[in-house]
Amino acid sequence: MRVHDEQSSPTHTYNLRPGGSGRDHERNRDVDSESDSESDSAATATSGSGPGSGSVSGSASNADTDSNHPTTARTMQTSNTESSCPDSLIVVSNRQPYRHTYDEGAGTDEENGTETTGTSDSGSGSDSDSGSQSRPQNGADVGPNSNTNPISVDEPTGGLTAGIDPVLQEANGTWIAWGDGDADFDVTNQRDCVRVPPDDEAYTLRRIDLSEEAVDAYYRGFSNRVLWPLCHGFAELVEERSDDLEWYRTVNERFAAAVADHASDDAVVWLQDYHFALAPRMIRQTIPDSASIAQFWHIPWPSPATFDYCPAHEEILEGLLGNDLLGFHVERYANAFLDCVRRFLPDATVDHEQGTIQYNGQTTRVVATPMGVDAASYDQQARETDAEQLLSLFDRYDIPRNSAIGLGVDRLDYTKGIPERLTALEGFFAENPRWHGDFTFIQKATPSRTEIPAYARHGDIVRSEVDRINRRFGTDDWQPIVYTEDYVEHEDLCALYRHADVMIVSPLIDGMNLVAQEYVAASVETDGTLLLSDRAGAHERLSSHALTIDPTDVSGFATAIGDALSMTPQDRTRRMDALRSSVFGGDIDDWMATQFALLRRVHGDGAAGIESRERTQPM
Ligand code: GDG
Numbered sequence: 001m002r003v004h005d006e007q008s009s010p011t012h013t014y015n016l017r018p019g020g021s022g023r024d025h026e027r028n029r030d031v032d033s034e035s036d037s038e039s040d041s042a043a044t045a046t047s048g049s050g051p052g053s054g055s056v057s058g059s060a061s062n063a064d065t066d067s068n069h070p071t072t073a074r075t076m077q078t079s080n081t082e083s084s085c086p087d088s089l090i091v092v093s094n095r096q097p098y099r100h101t102y103d104e105g106a107g108t109d110e111e112n113g114t115e116t117t118g119t120s121d122s123g124s125g126s127d128s129d130s131g132s133q134s135r136p137q138n139g140a141d142v143g144p145n146s147n148t149n150p151i152s153v154d155e156p157t158g159g160l161t162a163g164i165d166p167v168l169q170e171a172n173g174t175w176i177a178w179g180d181g182d183a184d185f186d187v188t189n190q191r192d193c194v195r196v197p198p199d200d201e202a203y204t205l206r207r208i209d210l211s212e213e214a215v216d217a218y219y220r221g222f223s224n225r226v227l228w229p230l231c232h233g234f235a236e237l238v239e240e241r242s243d244d245l246e247w248y249r250t251v252n253e254r255f256a257a258a259v260a261d262h263a264s265d266d267a268v269v270w271l272q273d274y275h276f277a278l279a280p281r282m283i284r285q286t287i288p289d290s291a292s293i294a295q296f297w298h299i300p301w302p303s304p305a306t307f308d309y310c311p312a313h314e315e316i317l318e319g320l321l322g323n324d325l326l327g328f329h330v331e332r333y334a335n336a337f338l339d340c341v342r343r344f345l346p347d348a349t350v351d352h353e354q355g356t357i358q359y360n361g362q363t364t365r366v367v368a369t370p371m372g373v374d375a376a377s378y379d380q381q382a383r384e385t386d387a388e389q390l391l392s393l394f395d396r397y398d399i400p401r402n403s404a405i406g407l408g409v410d411r412l413d414y415t416k417g418i419p420e421r422l423t424a425l426e427g428f429f430a431e432n433p434r435w436h437g438d439f440t441f442i443q444k445a446t447p448s449r450t451e452i453p454a455y456a457r458h459g460d461i462v463r464s465e466v467d468r469i470n471r472r473f474g475t476d477d478w479q480p481i482v483y484t485e486d487y488v489e490h491e492d493l494c495a496l497y498r499h500a501d502v503m504i505v506s507p508l509i510d511g512m513n514l515v516a517q518e519y520v521a522a523s524v525e526t527d528g529t530l531l532l533s534d535r536a537g538a539h540e541r542l543s544s545h546a547l548t549i550d551p552t553d554v555s556g557f558a559t560a561i562g563d564a565l566s567m568t569p570q571d572r573t574r575r576m577d578a579l580r581s582s583v584f585g586g587d588i589d590d591w592m593a594t595q596f597a598l599l600r601r602v603h604g605d606g607a608a609g610i611e612s613r614e615r616t617q618p619m
Helices: 039-046 063-067 159-169 212-231 244-262 277-288 313-320 332-342 375-383 387-397 418-431 451-475 490-500 514-522 555-567 569-583 588-609
Strands: 089-093 098-102 134-137 150-157 175-179 195-197 203-208 270-273 292-296 325-328 350-352 356-359 361-366 406-413 439-446 483-486 502-505 529-533 547-549
Touching: 089 159, 089 244, 150 159, 159 175, 159 203, 159 588, 175 244, 195 490, 203 244, 212 244, 244 277, 270 277, 270 588, 277 292, 277 313, 277 490, 313 332, 325 332, 325 588, 332 350, 332 356, 332 361, 356 406, 361 555, 361 588, 375 490, 375 514, 375 569, 387 490, 406 418, 406 490, 406 514, 418 451, 418 555, 439 451, 439 490, 451 483, 490 514, 502 514, 502 555, 514 569, 529 569, 547 555
Parallel strands: 089 175, 089 270, 175 203, 270 292, 292 325, 325 361, 406 439, 406 502, 439 483, 502 529, 529 547
Antiparallel strands: 098 150, 134 150, 195 203, 350 356, 356 361
């Protein structure tokens, strides 16, 4: 079965927009001390030459886009001045979709600590660590400051960022994100806005300028030293530093204030992830009642016993209950959230069956909507791989050409179960000498949050384990584990996915895990096998035809590697066909369409329009 052949190219129209807003763009306030509230037209004059298209004007003549939209109830309104920031759909994320940087040699990438020449990892787009895979557009001219180097623009090429970008282009909406590029504020207007994409301006990117201190405390502090470990059940790794929570509040306030700047009566605000747990309530207090607020929480939600360790846990819950809609990947996280509200906010009315919470006169609907990947594009990219490309990858990594391939692709994060995977591989090689030289495992590990001690320690453990195992089994001609922290180009990643005989996805816990789905989408020969941890959100979608592993059961894990390698071709294909049906049947476009369908219901009818709790899509 060739599932991909049955997929039509995704030309979804998202019937989200509630109509043109005609709101004047008077700024309520601007907490960004660096920027002021100059008029839009004055702001438009910023930067005569800019990146990509060579223009950074706030020109917003996209009414035509809307007129092509078959399901829009009201005609989309062109922004009322050149640099007005349009309304209706407002996306808020930590990571921005486009980043402007000066071409003056490589810098250090915030998210992965590696040198960057315009690529930023990886995936979801909701986080610096899981942001867009980006590719640089070639540089334009200079910004208005003294730096005369050309400017490059990273643009999204994968993951959530790439999924949302065309929707915002269609909706002429607004995206609010941290501006982390060194040229970012040299191309924005005086309201910190720039029209994007650079070569086809369609929506407004509003950048939030954060000081190094703010980033360290909000992002590397409360977000990733407290919320990340807690939500993943690693309470022992929580590191509380004195100012981090206060900075987290401050940064949430700044994003909330930016939302208020752009929110019309019928705005739909869609926040991404755990960097913004407090913002929804702040936003609710400042934007019109008729506007809707939704959030997708991309990581797990912990049990009440674990969440009890969270500083300001009531404040966090109250913040999130500013949302009309709160989404998780899977039911168990949604349920855990409901459990936490019941336990820590006794005044809230929690209806587990309906998935609703009444608190402070507001209803929040909690849903589980598993996220998919852009399956068609992984399929297509994989098909474009040629033999030469594969051979050059074998040569690059010094892999014997006849070797079977195993693959792992992860951020270097303690949740991803890489040490456990290495131990299982060691067990496999110890028990199966006949595979020495004939099976090579490639581990791509993307350094992440390296300034945080728990991550630095984890990276050291992984690297030393790889060395130890390679010393134990390696020969002059063969290393059992090829380990790389280098960024792998999208095309090469798809080639590796396509040709990997075994893909190992073994997190100790994972909100979803996109890599598992990407592998399946790129397995165009249907001859690979997925080993999948029962603790990944993806397991709920893919368990029936992946080989399930408990990542901590080293011996069972090692056996499963052997089972995968010795599986009959028929069994492999049967399983992979079924996996591909799942992955193509619930791709990123389906997920987006689901989000917007839910948003519309919340926006239009409130909780009254919702009959029952949204269930995780069955396989
Ligand atoms: C969070 C949640 C949830 C990695 N290295 C390279 C590269 N990648 C890409 C992969 C994939 C992405 O990074 C990783 O996504 P994951 O979903 O596996 O994990 P997180 O980064 O932890 O994401 C997670 C996700 O948000 C979405 O909600 O699934 O549970 O933790 O897309 O392909 N891509 C390229 N080169 C690399 O070297 N091109």
